[in-house]
Every structure is written in structure tokens, then in C-alpha cells.
Amino acid sequence: MALPAKSLASAAANGLRLVSVRNSSSQPKVALLGASGGIGQPLGLLLKQDPLVAHLALYDVVNTPGVAADLSHIDSKAKVTAHTGAAELHAAVKDADVIVIPAGVPRKPGMTRDDLFNTNAGIVRDLVETIAKAAPKALIAIITNPVNSTVPIAAEVLKKNGVYDKRRLFGVTTLDVVRSQAFVAELKGHDATKTVVPVVGGHAGITIIPLLSQTKPSTKFSDEEIAKLTPRIQDAGTEVVNAxxxxxxxxxxxxxxxARFANALVRGIKGDKNVQCAYVESDAVKGVQYFSTPVELGPNGVEKILGVTSYEQKLIDASVAELNKNIEKGVAFVKGK
Structure with missing residues (x-):
């Protein structure tokens, strides 16, 4: 519950530190960091159209005013504000309910997600450093690759600032789910809008594990179909980069x-609990600290980790070593090892 203005003034006068809190769930603020980029602009368009978003704060190092002006001409509920450069980052994220981070450089042909590490690791570290001070209660959704490493980087920065809450930090793996559902629907003649395929593990190569055995509606796959479909889902990002x-x-x-994941987070904040796959700190799989599984989202972020029970256990086991390597790389980056 928010303090009345008189109490806030009294607290400030007495030298008490006022910790930023999230807004009321009736007026959600979403901050988009990297709003001028290739992902940021269409993501901003989709968030502007989300009827649950009351305030869309756009941040980037360049071109933010133009993107904001463009989006502000759309006749939807969300108020749009523009914030450019490091000096305006604090205002962009202050009191945000949800912060979505697609900031960073994209992949080019021949590059893996891991090749982006040196540039994108520093970007995520610096953004989260400000978030830790200005919006410690926000739900943070990281899109910036390599997600398997950038989420641990964000966690370590939040820990250093004493505000880490594992329920509030997410790696966005929704694209793997979206792709799996599109590919399965195409292959089997399903309605793509009614096809559900959970994807667990991480967000790169063999760590992307589509649970085809749990497809809804119930679907049978031949060994040959699984052998072709699984690597296509795992390498779908490269398919786009090359194209x-x-x-x-x-x-x-x-x-x-x-946008779909951000909407799910906002719905959770508003009390509409829902289940999404996301890369979070988890004990769902033995021997690895971060893992994507279906999680129940609610007012505090992750309300419940639903875990993994599947016929794809061999794929899960094979992903652990690669995930641990990615996680350790992110942790070492922040700790300076």
C-alpha cells in the first residue's frame, strides 16, 4: 500500500531512505529498454496496444524520442514516455511493474548466441545496476542474448545490491514455445492458435528442449519426425539469421x-495467475541452478515452479553441462574472475 504524501514528506525530512516500489496493479508501468532496436520497435508497438499497460516507458541510447512520438499517435490506453541515454535510465525504470530488456546487438550469419556475450554482458550488467536502485521490486524479463548467461549476470548484480528476489527475474524463452507450436501445427495440420508445446531447458542450441510428448492436443510423432523437428526448433534462430x-x-x-510474456507478467500482477515457460533460478533439475520450465505467474512473479516430468529426460540430461558452462560464464563476468 502506498504511503500518503504527508508521510512521504515526513520520512524524507527525517533522512529515511525511500525504497522504490511497484505501482498499483490497476495502473501497470512497463519499461522497455532497447526500445529503438530491431526487436524494441515492434515490441513497443505490441505493448502500446496491450490494454493492460497504463504507462509504456521507452529507453534507448539513441532515437527514443522519434519512436515514442510515433507510438504516442496510436489510439490506445498506454501513455508513452521517452528516455534517452544513461542519465535518463533511472526515470525510465523508476516504479516500473515490469521491465523488458531486448537491448543489445543482434546475431549475424555465422555467429552463435554465445558470440554476443562480450558486448551484451556489459549492457545487461549496466542496465540492471540502475534497476537495482530505481526499481528493485520490478519483474525483469531479459531477452538480450545469450539468455543462458545474461540472466545469471542480472542475478549477480541484483545480489551485489542486496535486492535479488529469484521470483522476479526471468529469461524470456517464449519464442522457443511460439516456434515449436508453429512448426508442430504446420507439420500435423493443427490449428496453431490451439496448439500447446512446452519448451524447457535454456535458450540456445541443445539447451532448447521441446517436450513434444506433452503436445496438446495429444499428438503422436514418429521417431523420424522427432529427429527432424527437435533440431529445427533448436536452430530456428539461425534459420532466420541466415535467411x-x-x-x-x-x-x-x-x-x-x-509482448506475450510481458502481458502474462502484467496479468499475474493483477491477480490473473497463468502458466508460462521461462528461464529462472530453479531446483527443477538436479545439478543446474537456472532452468526453463513451466512456471505459475502471479502478483510476486514466480508463484510456483511446475517442474519437468517427461520422456525427453535424455535431452534434459544432455543440456545440463552446456547450461552450467553458460551460467558460470555470466557469474564470472560480474565477479571479475
Whole structure:
């Protein structure tokens, strides 16, 4: 519950530190960091159209005023504000309910997500450093690759600032779910809008594990279909990078996935509990600290980790070593090892 203005003034006069809190769930603020980029612009468009978003704060190092002006001409509920450069980052994220981070450089042909590490690791570290001070209660959704490493980076920064809450930090793996559902529907002639395929593990290569055995509606796959479908889902990002021939990576599908996940977080804040796959700190799989599974979202972020029970256990086991390598790389980056 918010303090009345008189109490806030009294607290400030007495030198008490006022810790930023999230807004009321009736007026959700979503901050989009990297709003001028290839993912950020279409993601901003989708968030502007989300009827649950009351305030959309756009942040980037360049071009934010133009993007904000463009989006503000759309006749939807969300108020749009523009914030440019490090000096305006604090205002962008202050009191945000949800912070979505697609900031960073995209992949080019021949690059893996891990090749982005050196540049994107520093971007995420610096953004989260400000978030820790200005919006410690926000739900943070990280899209910036390599997600398997950038989420641990964010966690370590939040820990250093004494505000880490594992329920409030997410790696967005929704694109893997979206792709799996599209590919399965295409292959089997299903209605894509009614096809559900959970995806667990991480967000790169063999760590992406589609649980085809749990597809809804119940679907039988031949061994040959599984052998073709699984690597296609795992390498779908590279498929887009190569098709764009140096002009970018998956931006439109990622924007849709990011908006879908942000909407799920806002619905959770408002008390509409729902289940999504996300990469979070978890004990769902033995021997690895972060893992994507279906999680129940609610007012505090992760309300419940639903875990993994599947016929794909061999794929899960094979992903652990790769995930641990990615996680350790992120932790070491923050700790300076």
C-alpha cells in the first residue's frame, strides 16, 4: 500500500531512505529498454496496444524520442514516455511493474548466441545496476542474448545490491514455445492458435528442449519426425539469421513472444495467475541452478515452479553441462574472475 504524501514528506525530512516500489496493479508501468532496436520497435508497438499497460516507458541510447512520438499517435490506453541515454535510465525504470530488456546487438550469419556475450554482458550488467536502485521490486524479463548467461549476470548484480528476489527475474524463452507450436501445427495440420508445446531447458542450441510428448492436443510423432523437428526448433534462430543474410536476426517473432510474456507478467500482477515457460533460478533439475520450465505467474512473479516430468529426460540430461558452462560464464563476468 502506498504511503500518503504527508508521510512521504515526513520520512524524507527525517533522512529515511525511500525504497522504490511497484505501482498499483490497476495502473501497470512497463519499461522497455532497447526500445529503438530491431526487436524494441515492434515490441513497443505490441505493448502500446496491450490494454493492460497504463504507462509504456521507452529507453534507448539513441532515437527514443522519434519512436515514442510515433507510438504516442496510436489510439490506445498506454501513455508513452521517452528516455534517452544513461542519465535518463533511472526515470525510465523508476516504479516500473515490469521491465523488458531486448537491448543489445543482434546475431549475424555465422555467429552463435554465445558470440554476443562480450558486448551484451556489459549492457545487461549496466542496465540492471540502475534497476537495482530505481526499481528493485520490478519483474525483469531479459531477452538480450545469450539468455543462458545474461540472466545469471542480472542475478549477480541484483545480489551485489542486496535486492535479488529469484521470483522476479526471468529469461524470456517464449519464442522457443511460439516456434515449436508453429512448426508442430504446420507439420500435423493443427490449428496453431490451439496448439500447446512446452519448451524447457535454456535458450540456445541443445539447451532448447521441446517436450513434444506433452503436445496438446495429444499428438503422436514418429521417431523420424522427432529427429527432424527437435533440431529445427533448436536452430530456428539461425534459420532466420541466415535467411536475413546479414540484415538482422529474429525481430518480429521475438517481439511477439516478448509482448506475450510481458502481458502474462502484467496479468499475474493483477491477480490473473497463468502458466508460462521461462528461464529462472530453479531446483527443477538436479545439478543446474537456472532452468526453463513451466512456471505459475502471479502478483510476486514466480508463484510456483511446475517442474519437468517427461520422456525427453535424455535431452534434459544432455543440456545440463552446456547450461552450467553458460551460467558460470555470466557469474564470472560480474565477479571479475
Amino acid at each position: 536475413k543474410a546479414g540484415a538482422g536476426s529474429a525481430t518480429l517473432s521475438m517481439a511477439l513472444a516478448g
